[in-house]
Amino acid sequence: MIRFLLKGLLRDPNRSRLPILVVTAGVTLSVFAYCYINGVLGDMVEFSANYSSGHVKIMTRAYAENKHQVPNDLALLDVSRLRQRLKTDYPEMVFEERINFGGLLDAPDAHGETKKQGVVLGIAADLIHSDSKELDRLNLRNSLRQGRFPETPDEVLLSDEFAHKLGVEPGDRVTLISSTMYGSMSIVNFVVSGTIDFGVQMMDRSGMIADISGIQAALDMDDACGELLGFLPTTHYNDAAALEVETSFNQNYSDGDDVFSPVMIRLRNDSLMAGYFDFMDGVVGIIVSIFILAMSVVLWNTGLIGGLRRYGEVGLRLAMGEGKGHIYRSMIGEAVLIGLTGSALGTLIGLGFSYWLQEVGIDISSVMKDTKMMIPTVFRAHITSTAYYLGFIPGLFSMVLGTLLSGIGIYKRQTASLFKELEN
Amino acid sequence: MIFKVLFGLFLPALLSAQPTGRELLQKIDANMAAKSTITQSKMIIHGVRQTRTIEAQSWGEGNQKSFTEYLAPERERGTKMLKLDDQLWIYSPGSDRTIQISGHMLRQSMMGSDLSYEDMMDNTRLLEDYDAVVIGNETVDNRDCWIVEMHAKTDEVNYQLRKVWVDKTRYIPLKEELHAKSGQLLKRLELKDITQMGVRWFPRRMIFKDMLRKGDGTEFIIEKIEFDQPIPEYRFTKAALKK
Numbered sequence: 001m002i003r004f005l006l007k008g009l010l011r012d013p014n015r016s017r018l019p020i021l022v023v024t025a026g027v028t029l030s031v032f033a034y035c036y037i038n039g040v041l042g043d044m045v046e047f048s049a050n051y052s053s054g055h056v057k058i059m060t061r062a063y064a065e066n067k068h069q070v071p072n073d074l075a076l077l078d079v080s081r082l083r084q085r086l087k088t089d090y091p092e093m094v095f096e097e098r099i100n101f102g103g104l105l106d107a108p109d110a111h112g113e114t115k116k117q118g119v120v121l122g123i124a125a126d127l128i129h130s131d132s133k134e135l136d137r138l139n140l141r142n143s144l145r146q147g148r149f150p151e152t153p154d155e156v157l158l159s160d161e162f163a164h165k166l167g168v169e170p171g172d173r174v175t176l177i178s179s180t181m182y183g184s185m186s187i188v189n190f191v192v193s194g195t196i197d198f199g200v201q202m203m204d205r206s207g208m209i210a211d212i213s214g215i216q217a218a219l220d221m222d223d224a225c226g227e228l229l230g231f232l233p234t235t236h237y238n239d240a241a242a243l244e245v246e247t248s249f250n251q252n253y254s255d256g257d258d259v260f261s262p263v264m265i266r267l268r269n270d271s272l273m274a275g276y277f278d279f280m281d282g283v284v285g286i287i288v289s290i291f292i293l294a295m296s297v298v299l300w301n302t303g304l305i306g307g308l309r310r311y312g313e314v315g316l317r318l319a320m321g322e323g324k325g326h327i328y329r330s331m332i333g334e335a336v337l338i339g340l341t342g343s344a345l346g347t348l349i350g351l352g353f354s355y356w357l358q359e360v361g362i363d364i365s366s367v368m369k370d371t372k373m374m375i376p377t378v379f380r381a382h383i384t385s386t387a388y389y390l391g392f393i394p395g396l397f398s399m400v401l402g403t404l405l406s407g408i409g410i411y412k413r414q415t416a417s418l419f420k421e422l423e424n
Numbered sequence: 425m426i427f428k429v430l431f432g433l434f435l436p437a438l439l440s441a442q443p444t445g446r447e448l449l450q451k452i453d454a455n456m457a458a459k460s461t462i463t464q465s466k467m468i469i470h471g472v473r474q475t476r477t478i479e480a481q482s483w484g485e486g487n488q489k490s491f492t493e494y495l496a497p498e499r500e501r502g503t504k505m506l507k508l509d510d511q512l513w514i515y516s517p518g519s520d521r522t523i524q525i526s527g528h529m530l531r532q533s534m535m536g537s538d539l540s541y542e543d544m545m546d547n548t549r550l551l552e553d554y555d556a557v558v559i560g561n562e563t564v565d566n567r568d569c570w571i572v573e574m575h576a577k578t579d580e581v582n583y584q585l586r587k588v589w590v591d592k593t594r595y596i597p598l599k600e601e602l603h604a605k606s607g608q609l610l611k612r613l614e615l616k617d618i619t620q621m622g623v624r625w626f627p628r629r630m631i632f633k634d635m636l637r638k639g640d641g642t643e644f645i646i647e648k649i650e651f652d653q654p655i656p657e658y659r660f661t662k663a664a665l666k667k
Binding site for chain 2: 062073074104106108112113114175177179180182183184185187188189220260
């Protein structure tokens with residue numbers, strides 16, 4: 001039966017070409033739109049991961065409980081040994097040390113007296129090692145306004161606005177007044193190597209980026225860091241993979257009775273990101289549903305038109321004595337074949353476009369160069385397992401549904417009036 | 425005979441006759457406040473992860489002037505603090521900078537201890553800043569004490585409400601609770617090793633506990649103290665910070 005229907009479709013392209021083309025186009029658009037929306041929203045997640053959360057984040061249990069206060073006195077100690085162990089247990093992952101810190105930044109005048117002073121919020125990351133990718137992760141290359149990136153531990157980047165407020169320029173000296181991880185006062189000089197635009201109001205008002213080794217020395221955090229961010233080898237955050245790492249790490253490394261033992265929290269469990277993930281799921285669901293609904297209406301219409309277009313053929317088949325049920329079933333069978341073929345082709349083409357956009361991306365940095373927004377400058381699609389079957393929903397079901405509805409007309413036709421109709 | 429009986433009956437009552445709050449504050453000030461002090465001290469900070477000891481030498485004149493030089497550990501060595509009125513300067517030898525600290529920073533923990541910079545600089549006469557009332561009796565460290573509640577006269581005082589357990593015979597606080605205006609308990613202070621120094625009684629060891637911080641408190645041990653000694657005027661200048 002299937003072979004018979006297939007031969008009919010192949011030998012009579014007029015019956016199948018247009019519906020297959022329409023289904024293919026609709027499914028291509030559905031798959032591509034899903035992957036693109038997923039990718040753009042995923043890029044936002046990735047940006048947050050790069051900036052502060054990692055795909056997974058390791059802290060001490062005590063630090064995790066009070067992480068909003070950035071309690072460096074509860075920081076991870078003996079980090080190099082921990083990293084060595086992580087390298088063995090999770091060789092495919094990259095782990096980066098980060099320290100968030102606060103305090104006062106003091107700009108001296110020519111006599112060394114305080115010229116201006118302001119509250120500072122800082123992030124310390126590995127900026128000076130040639131193999132470090134932190135400059136890209138923190139999106140600093142696109143944010144530099146003056147000067148250059150730090151090359152020594154005692155060089156820092158300030159937000160352009162903050163530097164202006166303190167009256168300092170690249171090359172000037174500033175003094176960080178903060179607390180060491182043991183609570184002592186820390187007064188350390190740094191040189192401003194450059195200024196950046198964060199695009200985030202709070203950071204633009206008082207932001208500072210420093211090399212981790214400089215801040216470790218300043219805050220008496222030798223071989224210590226507040227947070228250890230872990231990144232999976234995937235381009236986009238993979239919650240299932242992150243969950244697997246989180247579970248195994250917490251089983252093997254964490255001790256529930258020791259508040260200073262390390263604990264891993266994956267991005268989805270990060271309190272700041274949990275809401276965004278729910279929002280993202282909701283938005284993707286709504287946008288994709290609307291798109292698929294619209295495509296379904298179009299494809300349903302195609303099925304409907306197909307059924308009506310073959311009004312004469314159906315009449316002839318009825319006149320030749322073919323049963324109404326048999327005609328109805330064969331038309332549905334054809335619709336299934338057309339839907340499957342169109343959906344498969346559309347999924348393939350949609351995935352092809354999506355793969356290209358996932359690998360190459362759309363670079364919007366030239367458009368964004370004057371924009372004071374610290375957002376991703378390359379947007380990419382993201383192919384997930386859902387993309388492999390999503391297109392079949394509008395492609396197959398709508399086509400079949402259209403045929404089902406249009407085919408009902410077969411049962412309403414009277415054999416007695418068939419020849420009269422055929423004469424026309 | 426009757427006089428003797430009456431005398432015998434009322435003597436204990438006369439001895440423990442309740443003084444007024446004002447009288448108690450006067451007597452506490454006579455013990456604790458001085459025109460000037462030169463102190464060598466050790467601060468043992470029992471943090472959540474480790475215990476650290478910081479050694480310092482301080483010079484103070486009334487409530488207006490104080491100068492502290494940190495002697496140990498190595499990281500803090502040479503750090504100096506100068507307080508003149510309500511201004512505080514800190515000199516860090518590592519950065520060779522003198523930084524003025526003001527505003528809310530003065531309420532921050534000093535060197536990671538349970539004392540704030542304001543606590544460290546505080547040498548006010550209680551009588552000047554507080555109204556006091558005796559609210560009861562209690563025994564602390566086997567010593568009979570008056571419980572005194574002190575309310576600040578102005579908003580500028582660090583702690584708006586203080587509850588003090590004052591030794592009935594030596595007129596020195598043995599325990600203190602320091603509250604915010606809202607009534608929240610901010611710090612608890614225990615005064616130990618009460619020693620007679622000339623005409624005054626003075627605690628050689630004080631245990632501060634910041635109730636809003638984790639950790640087991642900070643012991644402030646006075647190794648050597650001199651009262652009312654002349655201090656050269658240059659000590660309280662910014663030039664002395666870099667010396």
